[in-house]
Amino acid sequence: MxxxxxxxxxxxxxxxxxxxxxxxxxxxxxxxxxxxxxxxxxxxxxxxxxxxxxxxxxxxxxxxxxxxxxxxxxxxxxxxxxxxxxxxxxxxxxxxxxxxxxxxxxxxxxxxxxxxxxxxxxxILDKRTNELQYAIDTHKKFTNHILSGKGIPQLLKSLSAMIGSPVILLDQYAKPIYYTKSDEKYIKPINDFNSSDDYFFFPNTPFFMFSLLRNKETYSVFSVYTHEKKAGFLLVVGEIIPNDHSTILTIEQATNVLSFELTKENVLNQHYKRVKNDFFYHFVDGEYSSQDEIVNRAKEFNLRNEQKYLCVTGELDGGEVIGSYTQIQLKIDTIYEFIEDEFKSFSFPSHLFTKGKTCTLLFELVDVTQVKTVVLPILETIQKKINSQFSRTISFGISNVSLNFFNVKNAYKEAGDALDIGKHSGKSTFIQTYRTKDIMELLRSIPRQDLKDFYNNALGGLSAREYIDDPTLLQTLYVYLETHCQISETSKRLFVHRNTVVYRLEKCEELLGKSLNDSETTLQIRLAYQIKNILE
Known part of the structure; x- marks a missing residue:
C-alpha cells in the first residue's frame, strides 16, 4: 500500500x-x-x-x-x-x-x-492476499492459453491487453522471436542496433529498464529463466513503475508460464537437432547405401537433392578453455546456437550441423557468384559478432560448390581439408577456400622415410652415390623425359651428339633394370625427381 x-x-x-x-x-x-x-x-x-x-x-x-x-x-x-x-x-x-x-x-x-x-x-495483509489471489488467477489464465494449444503468441497478446502495453519476447541475445505485426515499429530500432557494430549486453537482473535515443522510447525488461539458464527477455514497451504491484505480478506470472513453454520448446528443438545431426554425419560418413533413402531422409530436414550447396566447416580458435569436458562442450554448443540464431536474421537459406568442436554449414545457392557476394560477408560478420559476444574467434573452411545434395559428401571433406590447411599455416580467424593439392603438396604429406624408399626403388642403380656426384646420366634422363622422349631435342638442349644421348639412355636402362619405353617406369622416375627436390 x-x-x-x-x-x-x-x-x-x-x-x-x-x-x-x-x-x-x-x-x-x-x-x-x-x-x-x-x-x-x-x-x-x-x-x-x-x-x-x-x-x-x-x-x-x-x-x-x-x-x-x-x-x-x-x-x-x-x-x-x-x-x-x-x-x-x-x-x-x-x-x-x-x-x-x-x-x-x-x-x-x-x-x-x-x-x-x-x-x-x-x-496491508488483505491487499497482499488479494494480489496473491490475482497472481494465482492470472497464472491459471496464462497456463490455460498454453494447455489449450494457443501458444506463446496468444499469451503475449492477452498479456498486452491486460497491462495496456505492447509486449515482445526476445531470446537470450536480445533478438525478437515472438511479436505481432503491429509491434514491428518498436523492435525495428532494436534490430538495427543488433545489426550494427554495437550489441546489447543486458544485466543479469530480473527487472530493468532502458531507453533508446533513436526513437526516444523506454522499454521495461523482465528476464525469463529456465532451470538451466536465462532463456530470454520479456520486453514491455513503456515504463513499468516498480511499486505497481498489480502490473508486475501479472508480468511475473506470464514469465513463469513462458519459462515452462520455452523449456518444452528447447527440449523438442534439441531432439530435432540431434536427429538432424545424426542423419547428416551418417550421410557424409557413407553409412547409407541407398540413394532413395538419402533423398527421402534429406527431405525431412528441408534438404533437396536438386539444389546447389556450399559446405562450410567452422571451428573455434585458441587454446583450451578452462573447465571440465562437459562445461567446455556446453560453451561450444552455446556459441554454435548463437551462430544458428544469427543466420535466421540474414534471411539466407542455410542449415547448421554440429559435432564436437566443429560445426558444418550448408548454404543453398542459386549461382556460384553468391559465394563472394553473400556467403563470405556473412561469415565475416559472424566472426566479428562471436568475438564481441563471447571474446572467442572462429575460423572457416569453404568447399567447392556442389551441384546436388549427393555431392555434399565430397564438399564436406573439401571444407574440412580447407580448414586443416588454414590451421597448419598457423593462422586464426581465417576463411580458407578449398583448392586441389598439387603433386608437391601431396608428396610432402608422405613420411620422409617412405619417400626415400620410393626414390631408391624408382631409380635403382642410378641412386648410387657415384651418379649423384656425377649427375650426367640423371641430367640426361631428366631432359629426355621433359622433351617427351625426343632424342634429337634432348641432344640439342644438352649440346651433345645424338649418339651420345642414345648411349647414355642405354646406360640408364641398364642401371634401372627397366625399359624407358614403359609408361609406368617413366612415371615413377618423374615422381622420383620431384621427391629428390623435397629430400634435398
Missing part, C-alpha cells in the same frame, strides 16, 4: 499530513510502533513508524535527526500523536520533511497506537 492509501484506513481517519506531501506515493510494507531513544537502528525500508514522540518531548531537535535518518533508510512515513507529549511539530522538521519528500503526519487522538498498527497491518 502507498502512504496515501494507508491514510484512508478507518483507524487513521482524521490524520493530517503536515510535511513531505510529495512523498505520499512511498510504499508501506511494514508498520512499527516505538518510543525508544535508539529507535533509528531498528527501522527498515518501506516501514511506517507511529509514535507518541515521548522520547522527543524534552529534545524536539532530535525529531530532525529521526526524519533525516528515516529518509536515508527509505522508510515510508512518520506518524506522530502531537497532543500527547509533543504539542506541535517544529517548523524546521516540517521544512526538512518537505525537502526530503518524506511524509510526516499527525495521528488522530481517538485511536490508540495499537489499534492503528493492527488495523493498518490488517489492510
Amino acid at each position: 502507498k502512504v496515501e492509501e494507508v491514510l484512508k484506513v478507518p483507524a487513521l481517519r482524521g490524520s493530517q499530513i503536515i510535511g513531505g506531501h510529495s512523498g505520499i506515493n512511498r510504499e508501506v510494507l511494514h508498520v512499527n510502533m516505538m518510543d525508544a531513544p535508539d529507535i533509528i537502528s531498528f527501522l527498515k525500508p518501506s516501514e511506517l513508524l507511529v509514535t507518541t514522540a515521548y522520547h522527543l518531548k524534552d529534545q524536539p531537535s532530535l525529531l530532525l535527526e529521526l526524519i533525516d535518518e528515516m529518509a536515508n533508510k527509505e522508510c515510508a512515513a512518520l506518524g506522530i500523536k502531537t497532543k500527547r507529549f509533543l504539542n506541535e511539530i517544529p517548523q524546521e522538521a516540517i521544512d526538512l520533511a518537505n525537502k526530503r519528500c518524506f511524509p510526516v503526519f499527525e495521528l488522530p487522538n481517538e485511536a490508540s497506537l495499537g489499534d492503528i498498527v493492527n488495523h493498518t497491518l490488517s489492510h
Whole structure:
C-alpha cells in the first residue's frame, strides 16, 4: 500500500499530513510502533513508524535527526500523536520533511497506537492476499492459453491487453522471436542496433529498464529463466513503475508460464537437432547405401537433392578453455546456437550441423557468384559478432560448390581439408577456400622415410652415390623425359651428339633394370625427381 492509501484506513481517519506531501506515493510494507531513544537502528525500508514522540518531548531537535535518518533508510512515513507529549511539530522538521519528500503526519487522538498498527497491518495483509489471489488467477489464465494449444503468441497478446502495453519476447541475445505485426515499429530500432557494430549486453537482473535515443522510447525488461539458464527477455514497451504491484505480478506470472513453454520448446528443438545431426554425419560418413533413402531422409530436414550447396566447416580458435569436458562442450554448443540464431536474421537459406568442436554449414545457392557476394560477408560478420559476444574467434573452411545434395559428401571433406590447411599455416580467424593439392603438396604429406624408399626403388642403380656426384646420366634422363622422349631435342638442349644421348639412355636402362619405353617406369622416375627436390 502507498502512504496515501494507508491514510484512508478507518483507524487513521482524521490524520493530517503536515510535511513531505510529495512523498505520499512511498510504499508501506511494514508498520512499527516505538518510543525508544535508539529507535533509528531498528527501522527498515518501506516501514511506517507511529509514535507518541515521548522520547522527543524534552529534545524536539532530535525529531530532525529521526526524519533525516528515516529518509536515508527509505522508510515510508512518520506518524506522530502531537497532543500527547509533543504539542506541535517544529517548523524546521516540517521544512526538512518537505525537502526530503518524506511524509510526516499527525495521528488522530481517538485511536490508540495499537489499534492503528493492527488495523493498518490488517489492510496491508488483505491487499497482499488479494494480489496473491490475482497472481494465482492470472497464472491459471496464462497456463490455460498454453494447455489449450494457443501458444506463446496468444499469451503475449492477452498479456498486452491486460497491462495496456505492447509486449515482445526476445531470446537470450536480445533478438525478437515472438511479436505481432503491429509491434514491428518498436523492435525495428532494436534490430538495427543488433545489426550494427554495437550489441546489447543486458544485466543479469530480473527487472530493468532502458531507453533508446533513436526513437526516444523506454522499454521495461523482465528476464525469463529456465532451470538451466536465462532463456530470454520479456520486453514491455513503456515504463513499468516498480511499486505497481498489480502490473508486475501479472508480468511475473506470464514469465513463469513462458519459462515452462520455452523449456518444452528447447527440449523438442534439441531432439530435432540431434536427429538432424545424426542423419547428416551418417550421410557424409557413407553409412547409407541407398540413394532413395538419402533423398527421402534429406527431405525431412528441408534438404533437396536438386539444389546447389556450399559446405562450410567452422571451428573455434585458441587454446583450451578452462573447465571440465562437459562445461567446455556446453560453451561450444552455446556459441554454435548463437551462430544458428544469427543466420535466421540474414534471411539466407542455410542449415547448421554440429559435432564436437566443429560445426558444418550448408548454404543453398542459386549461382556460384553468391559465394563472394553473400556467403563470405556473412561469415565475416559472424566472426566479428562471436568475438564481441563471447571474446572467442572462429575460423572457416569453404568447399567447392556442389551441384546436388549427393555431392555434399565430397564438399564436406573439401571444407574440412580447407580448414586443416588454414590451421597448419598457423593462422586464426581465417576463411580458407578449398583448392586441389598439387603433386608437391601431396608428396610432402608422405613420411620422409617412405619417400626415400620410393626414390631408391624408382631409380635403382642410378641412386648410387657415384651418379649423384656425377649427375650426367640423371641430367640426361631428366631432359629426355621433359622433351617427351625426343632424342634429337634432348641432344640439342644438352649440346651433345645424338649418339651420345642414345648411349647414355642405354646406360640408364641398364642401371634401372627397366625399359624407358614403359609408361609406368617413366612415371615413377618423374615422381622420383620431384621427391629428390623435397629430400634435398
